[in-house]
Amino acid sequence: MDYLIGGLAGVGAGFFSNPFDVIKTRMQLQGELKARGQHAIHYKNVVHAVYAVVKADGLTALQKGIVPALWFQLVVNGTRLGIYQTADNRGLIRNEKGATSVSKSIFYGALAGAAGALVGSPFLLIKTQLMSYSHISIAVGYQHGHNSTFKALKQIYNKQGLKGLWRGSVSTMLRNSIGSSSQIVTFSRLVRSEHRKPKL
Template identity: 55%
Template sequence: MSDFIIGGLASVGTILFTNPLEVIKTRLQLQGELAVRGTYDVRYRGIVHAFVTVIKNDGWTGLQKGLVPAMYFQFTINSIRLGMYNAAVNRQWTRTKDGGESFGLGLFWGAAGGAVGAYCASPFLMIKTQLQSQAAKNVAVGYQHHHTGMFNAMKQIYLSGGLAALWRGSIASIPRASIGSGAQIATFGKTKSMLREHNLVVQPTLNSMCAAFLAGCVVTLAITPPDVISTRLYNQGLDANGKGLLYSGWWDCFFKIAQSEGLYGLYKGFWASYLRFAPHSVLLLVFFDELLALKQKYQMRHKTVNKA
């Protein structure tokens, strides 16, 4: 159980630094929704311009929109996925027959933990997305929900569609989390092992940082298309029957984006995602490793005291 809590705490510490980039990424992903490139008003012309625009129109606090549900989301999903992965590592379920670290098994356990965590944390991801998309009218992109905070959003969503409404789009979040989590954790574990085996980087913290940086690069390439789809599905408005105004599901969203916006549409916000995911991956995985190391030191000290 402690490994699950450590995974959650590591992510909460990380999101404080990376949430502004998450706000920028969300705005860029919603800009020009289902419109051919060059036919819509560009409110955010790149990352730097987006930062300036958000601060100018929403103030500095605009960069931390959705922070509370983001922290709940990160704690929930990462406590589950990192806890499951570390449990698998401790039981040697990620090892090959010859004792080496298996990329495939790491990918499997990372993806499995990501899928379970994503489903459990889905309400927080939806609310985070909707709060981060809210903006002043002259720079608004995507459907504009009118929530005053996380608990107000929960209340509005629940009253409009019951408990099931809080898990709307949860199935769509599973591919995003499975691909991202699997790619991140498998790359992290295999890279750490390779760096140690070849005596390239053996100092524990530096070893974790190098492996986490590469994992962040890989996860950005893998996760951006499903992340765009997830953002669109969570943020879309609903009709009187509770059905999406633009998309009926994951594949419908994928094909509509591909048809109207092309490959560019599926990779909208890529650089913001990279600047968000790469440091997020480094901070999260390094925090996780450091907290595990502190736990192990405490356990060793506790055993020594008991023996004495």
């Protein structure tokens, strides 16, 4: 149940944050492999980027990559929160007095985050490729015109094997392990401190 609830919570957050991820990806790719002053400026700032994307590709373009993005959230958060809760249920993050150990909590939070990122990495790859796919007037970098998430996974696997599906996974694992350990530890400490407060 922890896997499911954690995953669905991530899906909800991912749906509303996806447009910002689209804009971030487009702006990061702007001027890719070009010297300063030798590339077109399609996106001047965040607001202008939203305008440019909607004008060229329509309002729905702000949700490009939403399917793999939601799969990524489901898998990553379901895995990391499920692993952490399982460790907690088995007493692996507690000291001999039964209190939460900060060091153990950080370790299992980081481990859970890395595991989630490893499992979800192929979806992150497809999400990024779909987010960067745009009308030729504002296109930057190589354009991946995937028809669907699972066709894209199959196509990459056929061309590059399993290694191709997990490109960039190590950096994603490092990022998620740091974020997960800090988020989970802080949240678990706050929740436990609230539970210890005397009721009025």
